[in-house]
Amino acid sequence: MSNAPVKVAVTGAAGQICYNLLFRIASGALLGPDQPVELRLLEITPALKALEGVVMELDDSAFPLLSGVQIGDDANTVFDGVNLALLIGARPRSKGMERADLLEANGAIFTTQGRALNDHAAADIKVLVTGNPANTNALIAMSNAPDIPRQRFNALTRLDHNRAKAQLAAKVGATVSDITHMTIWGNHSATQYPDLFHALVRGQNAADLVNDQEWLESTFLPTVQQRGAAIIEARGASSAASAANATIDHMHDWVLGTPENDWVSMSVPSDGSYGVPEGLISSFPCTVSGGEYSIVQGLEINDFSRAKIDASTAELAEEREAVRSLGLIS
Numbered sequence: 001m002s003n004a005p006v007k008v009a010v011t012g013a014a015g016q017i018c019y020n021l022l023f024r025i026a027s028g029a030l031l032g033p034d035q036p037v038e039l040r041l042l043e044i045t046p047a048l049k050a051l052e053g054v055v056m057e058l059d060d061s062a063f064p065l066l067s068g069v070q071i072g073d074d075a076n077t078v079f080d081g082v083n084l085a086l087l088i089g090a091r092p093r094s095k096g097m098e099r100a101d102l103l104e105a106n107g108a109i110f111t112t113q114g115r116a117l118n119d120h121a122a123a124d125i126k127v128l129v130t131g132n133p134a135n136t137n138a139l140i141a142m143s144n145a146p147d148i149p150r151q152r153f154n155a156l157t158r159l160d161h162n163r164a165k166a167q168l169a170a171k172v173g174a175t176v177s178d179i180t181h182m183t184i185w186g187n188h189s190a191t192q193y194p195d196l197f198h199a200l201v202r203g204q205n206a207a208d209l210v211n212d213q214e215w216l217e218s219t220f221l222p223t224v225q226q227r228g229a230a231i232i233e234a235r236g237a238s239s240a241a242s243a244a245n246a247t248i249d250h251m252h253d254w255v256l257g258t259p260e261n262d263w264v265s266m267s268v269p270s271d272g273s274y275g276v277p278e279g280l281i282s283s284f285p286c287t288v289s290g291g292e293y294s295i296v297q298g299l300e301i302n303d304f305s306r307a308k309i310d311a312s313t314a315e316l317a318e319e320r321e322a323v324r325s326l327g328l329i330s
């Protein structure tokens with residue numbers, strides 16, 4: 001093996017998402033079967049002992065691609081020279097909480113981590129935020145890292161994208177691999193808008209194929225929008241393995257590229273495309289080539305979709321105001 005290891009920072013490393021995620025990164029699911037990785041794991045001090053146990057299990061898995069593991073509770077040390085950062089560590093919501101309740105509890109984590117990435121990460125750093133409220137936490141990290149290009153900060157809406165594909169596949173009797181061009185617009189929250197008007201099922205327009213506006217509005221949208229809450233209700237804990245899987249999917253595609261003739265949903269800083277206010281970290285259809293994403297341009301947005309996208313981006317703008325008034329961004 002001749003490739004130098006890629007340094008991957010992961011926060012919240014003793015938590016439930018990471019108990020799945022770390023083993024998949026080390027097995028090659030993130031960067032492929034020929035790319036060694038070094039893990040840099042950040043936790044809060046009281047969780048370091050539990051994290052030591054996770055590291056024992058990583059050791060005991062004898063992953064050929066895992067060239068090293070470092071753990072710590074100081075972001076400045078753990079983020080030193082990292083190429084990729086998966087920011088997962090944050091308090092998950094429990095039954096009855098909405099994401100907005102998490103803004104204050106979790107927002108402060110991302111000021112410190114944004115600054116630490118700014119000062120210590122490698123020049124090619126890519127940052128993906130999974131910890132909720134993911135879009136606004138990414139905005140906080142980005143705003144506290146003025147020397148890192150803004151487009152290096154993404155948030156996770158790939159889980160919503162995957163959920164939407166699964167629901168559509170079940171409705172039309174297809175497999176998820178028959179479905180392309182799915183899009184989640186807006187926020188990773190109950191206002192997100194999963195768009196069937198551009199999705200294709202074996203090349204056929206999904207909205208035309210379904211031909212059931214009642215199902216789209218009363219079943220499909222709320223099922224995808226509320227899926228996180230449904231899992232919390234059923235499991236008594238928030239989604240973990242599927243969140244880890246989506247985190248891998250997003251970063252894998254951001255580094256290695258999206259398939260030809262398809263796109264994926266990525267929450268990225270808006271450049272004003274589709275009327276989304278510039279600077280908000282909002283979900284868009286994106287393609288990736290050479291490690292750089294582009295927002296797919298030129299899609300026609302009907303009135304129904306316009307209203308849904310506007311509602312979700314209005315929520316993102318409100319979250320931005322809320323964290324500004326908390327002093328987390330300027």
Ligand code: NAD
Binds near residue numbers: 132133188238239
């Ligand atoms: P968890 O409570 O099991 O683990 C979170 C871990 O983060 C804990 O071990 C905690 O000690 C650690 N942590 C807290 N503050 C930290 C800090 N400042 N630095 C480093 N680590 C810190 O939670 P989980 O189930 O793994 O979920 C993690 C986050 O991911 C939650 O915010 C959850 O809501 C979110 N989530 C997002 C999506 C998505 O699609 N975007 C999906 C599922 C979960």
Ligand code: LMR
Binds near residue numbers: 227231238
């Ligand atoms: C999810 O979508 O499963 C997570 O964001 C957890 C949550 O709070 O909904």
